[in-house]
Amino acid sequence: MKLKQKVAIIGVGKMGNTLIDSMLKNKVVNTNQLYGTTSRLETAEQTREKYHINVNTDNLSAVRESDIIILTVKPQIIPRILKEINEVLDKEKLVISIAAAITTHFMEEQLDKDISIIRAMPNVASLVNEGMTVLCPGQFVGKEHLNLAFQIFKSVGDVAVIEREELMDVVTALSGSGPAYSYMMIESLADGGIRMGLPRELARKLAAQSVLGGAKMVLKTGLHPAVLKDDVTTPAGVTIDGLMELEDGGFRVALIKAIDHATQKSKQISK
Ligand SMILES: NC(=O)c1ccc[n+]([C@@H]2O[C@H](COP(=O)([O-])OP(=O)(O)OC[C@H]3O[C@@H](n4cnc5c(N)ncnc54)[C@H](OP(=O)(O)O)[C@@H]3O)[C@@H](O)[C@H]2O)c1
Known part of the structure; x- marks a missing residue:
């Protein structure tokens, strides 16, 4: 199913590229609905040329322009990124983090307002559309936002939703690894x-x-x-x-x- 929303991929590394690739191939979004960011200009240029999407090093403008923000950076960078984008987040936007071991509660605490945050644990088989992703919604997530996340990850394999976040550790150990x-x-x-x-x-x-x-x-x-x-x-x-x-x-x-x-x-x- 095609999304109407604009999507920002913050951190176009291995997993970021996988998501961009599969969302475009499966026509979940068009190229003009996707934004990507990275910390290096050369990576931005390479990704821009590869996918013909808007990629730069400006996280703030990518988040401002988008409805769904997917954090695909390393776990240790998550607090810094959340602080950086805090000012342009609002209740309409959905943040999805795929960072291992970073809880929704921890991420919610980094922000000064109630933002929809979903923690997702995909795996590398998303690259061949046989991924397994488990979603865990934070306390401010409504049905519509959860459904959007479901559609995005369904484009790269199968999806399950769990409410008990403490189970995300075993999810990481089982389907993540x-x-x-x-x-x-x-x-x-x-x-x-x-x-x-x-x-x-x-x-x-x-x-x-x-x-x-x-x-x-x-x-x-x-x-x-x-x-x-x-x-x-x-x-x-x-x-x-x-x-x-x-x-x-x-x-x-x-x-x-x-x-x-x-x-x-x-x-x-x-x-
Ligand atoms: N790999 C897996 O199988 C897997 C499975 C499930 C979950 N995850 C999670 O996915 C996340 C990403 O993993 P990965 O393997 O894709 O890592 P990765 O290839 O290192 O990608 C991380 C990307 O983040 C970018 N980045 C760093 N600082 C940034 C900043 N300030 N603003 C914007 N972008 C920035 C990096 O760009 P530069 O290179 O330009 O610095 C890099 O492209 C991790 O949190 C991991 O826990 C991974």
Whole structure:
């Protein structure tokens, strides 16, 4: 669905570019509805040439011109940016921050008025339109603003909304960091194939497509992963031997612990 609003992307880095790219490709906005900012003139020029949108180093004017402001800068810069744009924010505008570990309460406190702020945790798979974004609305966010944020992130994958902000740490650990875990799994499966003689490129393709296929089966059938696993595990067959090795290597516990530890780390950074 196309937005009528103008959107400012504050910080056109990796995630900022991903959002610009996908919003334009999916026709969520036109080029004349998008503004971008960066701290360096050369990056501004490169991004301007790449997307034919208005990009400069002036955060204030980008925010003044826009209805939706997406903060895609590093977390440590968020307080400085909020102080800088405070004077041009008003109740009609929506601020969305994708900065990890920065709470809506903390951001609301940096401003001298009640502004709609949504905390979003997207992931890097947004680059290929298979992202997972979780939105958490701050205390001043109405339905319309939440719906706008939903539409923006729906253009780069799937979206979920949570109210309990303390869960954003586990969201960060699970879907924010999730692509990294799947890369490691794909790399390891491919190495297994290479060890058994498969050509490298083919091994990588078989591993990646199997992980993608498994994920799609879970999402499309709605069945429990254990049911799907049982369906492909023939008694005395090949798969059960592979599964036994994974159990022996502590595969499940390792993944559960990964989420536990990464969640603790996110909580620690938030403090
Ligand atoms: N990468 C991920 O997978 C991921 C996933 C979820 C959330 N996030 C969050 O997304 C945010 C951005 O991450 P990233 O990986 O995209 O970082 P990044 O590539 O370093 O992008 C940050 C951008 O902010 C710009 N910037 C710095 N100071 C600025 C200022 N004063 N005004 C305007 N722009 C400024 C930088 O521009 P210059 O280079 O010109 O300084 C850079 O282009 C982080 O808060 C992170 O927590 C990232």
